[in-house]
Amino acid sequence: MLAVCTGRAGAQGGGVTASWGAQAIPAFTQTNIVPGNRSLGEARVVQPVAMLHAGALGGRLRFVGTLNFEKYTIPNGELAPGDWGESFEDRRHPHTLVHELMLVAPDLLGRLDGPVNLFVAAGKGFVPFGTDDPMSRPVVRYPVNHHWSQILERAVTLVGIRVGPATLEGALFNGDEPVSPGSWPKWDRFGDSWAARLTVIPFTGLETQGSYAFVKSPENRPGAGPNDDKVSVSARWARHPWYGHLEWARNSTASGAFIFHSVLAEGALTLPGHQPYVRFERTERPEEERVFASRFRTRRPLFENSILGITRWTVVTLGDAVDVLRGPIRGSPFVEGSWIGIARVGGGVFDPTVFYGRTHGASITFGIRLAAGMRMHRMGRYQPTPGTMDDMSSMPMP
Amino acid sequence: MRRNRIAMLFILAAALACGDGSGPGTRYVLTIMAGNAQTDTVGSTLPIPYVVKVADATSATAQAGVTVTWRVTAGGGSVTASSVTDGNGIATATRTLGTVAGTARANAQAGATSITFTATALAGAATQFQKSAGDAQTGSTGLALPVPFAVLVQDQYGNPVESVTVNWAVTAGAGSLSVPSSKTDISGVARTTLTLDAAAGPNAVSATVVGLAGTQTFSATGVTGPVFIKSLAVTENYGLHDQFIRDGLAFLCAWNTGILIYDVGNGMSGGSPANPVLVGQVVTNSNGNTGAEAHNAWWFHNPVTNEKKYLFVGQEGPGSIGSSSSGDIHVVDVSDLAHPTEVAFFHRAGAGTHNFWMDEPHQILYAAYYNAGVMAIDVSGTLSGDISSRLIDSLSFGAGNSYTWSVQLYNGSLYASDMVSGLWQLSTNLGTLGSAGGGGNEAARYSSDLWVANGYAYSGTWDHFQRTGLAGSLLKIWQLNGTGAPVALDSITVANVGAVSDVEVSPDGKLLMFSTESGPNSGFWFYSLADPAHPAFVGKYLEPSGVHTATFSTIGGRLYAFGAKNPSGAAMIILDVTSMDK
Numbered sequence: 001m002l003a004v005c006t007g008r009a010g011a012q013g014g015g016v017t018a019s020w021g022a023q024a025i026p027a028f029t030q031t032n033i034v035p036g037n038r039s040l041g042e043a044r045v046v047q048p049v050a051m052l053h054a055g056a057l058g059g060r061l062r063f064v065g066t067l068n069f070e071k072y073t074i075p076n077g078e079l080a081p082g083d084w085g086e087s088f089e090d091r092r093h094p095h096t097l098v099h100e101l102m103l104v105a106p107d108l109l110g111r112l113d114g115p116v117n118l119f120v121a122a123g124k125g126f127v128p129f130g131t132d133d134p135m136s137r138p139v140v141r142y143p144v145n146h147h148w149s150q151i152l153e154r155a156v157t158l159v160g161i162r163v164g165p166a167t168l169e170g171a172l173f174n175g176d177e178p179v180s181p182g183s184w185p186k187w188d189r190f191g192d193s194w195a196a197r198l199t200v201i202p203f204t205g206l207e208t209q210g211s212y213a214f215v216k217s218p219e220n221r222p223g224a225g226p227n228d229d230k231v232s233v234s235a236r237w238a239r240h241p242w243y244g245h246l247e248w249a250r251n252s253t254a255s256g257a258f259i260f261h262s263v264l265a266e267g268a269l270t271l272p273g274h275q276p277y278v279r280f281e282r283t284e285r286p287e288e289e290r291v292f293a294s295r296f297r298t299r300r301p302l303f304e305n306s307i308l309g310i311t312r313w314t315v316v317t318l319g320d321a322v323d324v325l326r327g328p329i330r331g332s333p334f335v336e337g338s339w340i341g342i343a344r345v346g347g348g349v350f351d352p353t354v355f356y357g358r359t360h361g362a363s364i365t366f367g368i369r370l371a372a373g374m375r376m377h378r379m380g381r382y383q384p385t386p387g388t389m390d391d392m393s394s395m396p397m398p
Numbered sequence: 399m400r401r402n403r404i405a406m407l408f409i410l411a412a413a414l415a416c417g418d419g420s421g422p423g424t425r426y427v428l429t430i431m432a433g434n435a436q437t438d439t440v441g442s443t444l445p446i447p448y449v450v451k452v453a454d455a456t457s458a459t460a461q462a463g464v465t466v467t468w469r470v471t472a473g474g475g476s477v478t479a480s481s482v483t484d485g486n487g488i489a490t491a492t493r494t495l496g497t498v499a500g501t502a503r504a505n506a507q508a509g510a511t512s513i514t515f516t517a518t519a520l521a522g523a524a525t526q527f528q529k530s531a532g533d534a535q536t537g538s539t540g541l542a543l544p545v546p547f548a549v550l551v552q553d554q555y556g557n558p559v560e561s562v563t564v565n566w567a568v569t570a571g572a573g574s575l576s577v578p579s580s581k582t583d584i585s586g587v588a589r590t591t592l593t594l595d596a597a598a599g600p601n602a603v604s605a606t607v608v609g610l611a612g613t614q615t616f617s618a619t620g621v622t623g624p625v626f627i628k629s630l631a632v633t634e635n636y637g638l639h640d641q642f643i644r645d646g647l648a649f650l651c652a653w654n655t656g657i658l659i660y661d662v663g664n665g666m667s668g669g670s671p672a673n674p675v676l677v678g679q680v681v682t683n684s685n686g687n688t689g690a691e692a693h694n695a696w697w698f699h700n701p702v703t704n705e706k707k708y709l710f711v712g713q714e715g716p717g718s719i720g721s722s723s724s725g726d727i728h729v730v731d732v733s734d735l736a737h738p739t740e741v742a743f744f745h746r747a748g749a750g751t752h753n754f755w756m757d758e759p760h761q762i763l764y765a766a767y768y769n770a771g772v773m774a775i776d777v778s779g780t781l782s783g784d785i786s787s788r789l790i791d792s793l794s795f796g797a798g799n800s801y802t803w804s805v806q807l808y809n810g811s812l813y814a815s816d817m818v819s820g821l822w823q824l825s826t827n828l829g830t831l832g833s834a835g836g837g838g839n840e841a842a843r844y845s846s847d848l849w850v851a852n853g854y855a856y857s858g859t860w861d862h863f864q865r866t867g868l869a870g871s872l873l874k875i876w877q878l879n880g881t882g883a884p885v886a887l888d889s890i891t892v893a894n895v896g897a898v899s900d901v902e903v904s905p906d907g908k909l910l911m912f913s914t915e916s917g918p919n920s921g922f923w924f925y926s927l928a929d930p931a932h933p934a935f936v937g938k939y940l941e942p943s944g945v946h947t948a949t950f951s952t953i954g955g956r957l958y959a960f961g962a963k964n965p966s967g968a969a970m971i972i973l974d975v976t977s978m979d980k
Contacts, residue, residue, distance in 0.1 A: 036867065037867075217688075220636065222633075222634050222635055223635075224634075224635035224636045224653060224654040224688070224689060225636075225688065226688045226716055227688070253716070254687070254688055254715070254716040255686065255687075255688075257715070257716035257717070257722075257724060258716060258718070289864070289896065289916070290864075291896065291916055291917075292894060292895065292896050292916050292917030292918065293917075299916065301634070301636075301965045301966060302636065303636040303637050303639070303653070303946070303964055303965055303968075304636070304639075304714065305688065305691070305714070305715060305716040305717070306714075306716065306717045306718070306719050306723075307716075307717075307718050307719070308718070308719050308720075308864065309718055309719070309720065309721070310718065346718065346721060346722075347718055347720055347721020347722060347799065348718040348719060348720050348721050349719050349720035349801075349817070349818065349844065349864065349865070350864065351864075351865075354864070354865060354866060354867060355864065355867075
């Protein structure tokens with residue numbers, strides 16, 4: 001990873017522009033929210049990514065590529081109480097190696113559409129739904145609501161139109177979520193799911209969005225599982241030195257048989273030399289039967305639609321990051337701690353008191369963000385949005 | 399002069415057209431005079447030549463000088479290419495048979511008329527033999543192999559030779575043969591069936607043919623446990639959840655793929671446990687859920703009407719275990735097994751069905767209904783449309799939520815296994831339900847399936863560290879007291895599994911089977927019920943993907959276990975477990 005970071009960003013030539021960047025976060029996490037009423041600490045390299053962005057035809061065509069090497073650094077996931085998805089529980093699953101591979105025409109008609117801006121994008125990447133990927137936000141720890149608030153690593157084709165402060169995007173994609181870090185979308189399912197997102201920027205610095213997605217059988221790759229109806233509403237403030245983010249999400253599974261909510265608020269302040277940040281989250285998640293091989297994993301492929309219950313996770317995270325390295329390789333040591341509460345919602349046999357031996361606990365994570373080249377882009381959007389800061393320059397990210 | 403020239407041309411043309419009088423358009427009457435319907439061995443020349451008489455089609459007078467063309471039309475071999483009729487209108491040909499046994503045909507053609515000679519080519523003397531079926535089987539010790547050993551005896555051309563004596567001898571193991579010698583049938587095949595040595599290990603049988611050199615040796619292995627017979631792949635629409643076997647028909651509950659009906663020994667389509675044959679299929683209605691979600695089934699044999707018309711299918715929709723569930727009972731008309739059709743459904747608001755039991759003489763379907771407890775439904779007469787009004791009674795039980803997995807009628811009581819409150823004895827008076835005993839008797843784990851036999855009940859548990867942090871799952875043994883109430887007697891702990899997912903006792907009450915999943919000890923487990931209070935382990939068949947459900951069925955005098963293997967690689971596993979049923 002460091003070898004990659006020694007390169008130079010912003011290479012260009014011959015009418016084609018290109019820029020690259022890379023990031024990795026060696027980190028240690030300790031928590032007492034662990035199945036079996038115990039404590040566990042782990043050191044891992046998380047969020048190791050390499051990015052390549054290229055432009056051609058005077059910017060009429062852009063390429064967005066992101067490789068995520070978690071397949072190699074966290075094949076068994078990242079210790080993260082409350083996180084779940086893709087058969088992982090209380091561990092964040094590793095993302096797929098090809099995280100993004102998108103071609104974007106950000107201004108399809110040039111001047112022909114006058115004040116209107118029509119754009120299209122296609123490839124493997126983010127669906128225009130919900131909020132930015134947590135990897136491009138200040139808190140290192142992933143929120144519990146990752147699977148309610150983002151849809152990613154899909155074969156997606158999107159069309160967008162921007163008129164003044166409003167941008168409307170629509171997309172078709174495959175509903176199946178990845179089943180392993182090496183998995184590709186199930187191509188014959190492309191188009192079985194769709195999403196739409198309306199983004200409005202009332203004034204510079206503030207971005208609001210509302211989005212809806214229908215996702216067919218996300219957790220059963222052949223398509224036999226229940227469908228999700230997803231709604232996300234959020235507001236994002238990004239104006240130096242402040243960053244703020246507030247979101248609400250609702251996920252209805254199997255025509256309302258299971259409904260999950262999430263509320264999340266986070267903020268950061270960029271001060272000379274360091275950047276404190278905070279996040280509050282309250283998110284509900286399904287509880288599924290763990291497998292014998294690991295109490296951090298659930299059964300895949302799914303072959304039943306029952307769950308053991310629903311839990312609500314309240315997580316308050318405080319952290320601070322310090323800039324200590326500047327130059328080709330940027331470094332930002334950080335420490336963040338989370339208070340975690342778990343509550344049962346409704347019925348079901350899952351009891352956190354039995355499973356974890358507690359309903360409250362904590363986690364602490366420290367490490368260092370290492371980065372080179374360009375800054376992390378806003379993962380989840382393929383059209384630069386005027387009036388907002390589209391990279392992470394306002395955030396405590398090196 | 400011109401007129402004369404034209405007349406001459408017509409005469410010349412007529413002469414050229416007729417030639418020897420056998421032009422292609424000329425019609426004759428052909429009569430077989432000799433040589434037809436002879437029988438000889440393949441490759442031989444028939445002793446009597448083919449003889450045909452050619453006569454004028456109008457006058458019936460014999461025609462001399464007519465060329466007869468001969469041609470083989472079936473069976474190969476050769477025949478004289480052509481011959482010319484003599485003064486009596488007779489033409490002859492020599493026929494040599496081909497090398498393939500069977501009917502041989504040759505045509506004789508004169509002008510536009512032809513006639514067919516037939517002959518029968520018999521196989522020659524036996525010159526070779528080889529194994530044709532049954533080799534390298536694995537079977538249960540002390541029991542006959544399911545497939546007989548068979549040899550095929552042939553002549554020099556590979557034709558099967560009938561009525562050849564094959565001698566059989568056991569050369570390894572202490573097994574026995576159904577016959578020590580047997581004659582080949584019309585297909586050239588001779589057979590014998592080996593009953594394996596009572597001890598596990600290799601068995602061998604030799605086959606020899608009098609007058610022929612060489613020996614063919616068949617091998618077989620005797621094992622004491624279950625014998626794998628077949629893995630029948632099922633589409634991975636969540637795979638296979640359960641199977642109901644009756645009268646040699648298997649009803650596979652394959653989730654959104656619906657119900658698949660296989661002949662596994664019924665005979666209607668030539669199927670067997672080793673070679674299931676698909677008979678029909680139906681995708682039951684989703685009734686507002688994700689899909690058919692076909693989970694379990696019961697083929698109703700109505701002793702009152704003598705009909706076998708209805709298949710009841712349980713739909714397992716989304717649910718939160720312990721509190722909510724969904725899914726209806728679907729009624730499928732299987733009068734035409736090749737074209738089953740859904741005709742009715744039963745819906746219970748706020749709850750979904752799970753396993754069934756039927757009181758067939760009284761035409762009452764008992765359904766475990768998860769958070770709604772147990773339903774008793776009148777299924778007499780014709781079933782059509784929404785049959786929810788046929789509910790006789792329902793019963794929830796336990797201090798907390800009911801979440802009932804399974805029911806079984808036994809000795810007039812209905813036994814119910816409830817996930818959260820254990821094993822219950824319920825009273826039923828033609829479907830009117832009441833609580834009679836049991837319950838509140840399993841708090842360490844969640845209960846799963848049950849089976850009652852021999853005055854004992856056997857129930858499973860599931861839960862990997864979920865309820866009280868305990869590892870492994872249990873097979874619990876209960877004794878039914880004087881009133882039929884279950885009293886905990888013993889238990890068998892199965893380590894390294896997340897669930898004992900299905901429990902059943904063989905029809906003769908001698909063999910207990912349960913399936914396990916979610917762990918390295920997943921598969922089929924078998925226990926002898928020689929002492930029904932203390933089952934004794936006799937065998938297992940492990941399947942790493944897990945076995946969700948399992949059931950017994952006796953087919954052709956043998957006892958088979960059928961099990962639903964979980965995805966990936968969803969399939970119905972079929973085992974021969976006859977040897978353990980004693």
